Amino acid sequence: MISAQVIKGVNELLEERGLETKDGEPFGDSVARALDISPAQAEVFLEALNDGATVDEAVHRAGVPEPVAQGDLLRRIAEAIGSTIGRAARQV
Numbered sequence: 372m373i374s375a376q377v378i379k380g381v382n383e384l385l386e387e388r389g390l391e392t393k394d395g396e397p398f399g400d401s402v403a404r405a406l407d408i409s410p411a412q413a414e415v416f417l418e419a420l421n422d423g424a425t426v427d428e429a430v431h432r433a434g435v436p437e438p439v440a441q442g443d444l445l446r447r448i449a450e451a452i453g454s455t456i457g458r459a460a461r462q463v
Contacts, residue, residue, distance in 0.1 A: 373398065373421045380455040381448055388444065402448065406439055420452045 378398050385392065385405050392401040403413035412433045419429035426449040430440040439445055 373417055374455070374459065376459055377421060377452050377455045380451045384447055384451045406435075406442070406445055406448075408433075408435055408439055417452070420449055421456070423456075
């Protein structure tokens with residue numbers, strides 16, 4: 372399960388990019404809309420990163436198309452998740 376801290380960090384990144392989440396919209400759906408991938412792909416991608424996969428592994432598992440996989444937003448989302456998980460691990 373993706374932590375609330377990860378969700379908050381990614382949502383802040385999306386908002387910085389002018390991509391606001393819709394009321395009641397699931398987290399994965401917001402990311403899917405931002406990256407122009409399916410909600411299922413977004414969920415697999417996010418869960419893989421949350422579980423410690425590299426960006427390339429997460430992209431492969433989710434079947435993210437190459438143009439999206441090379442995009443800046445996808446990499447920034449992955450960095451936000453990694454940073455959040457790293458901070459949480461240091462606090463334990």
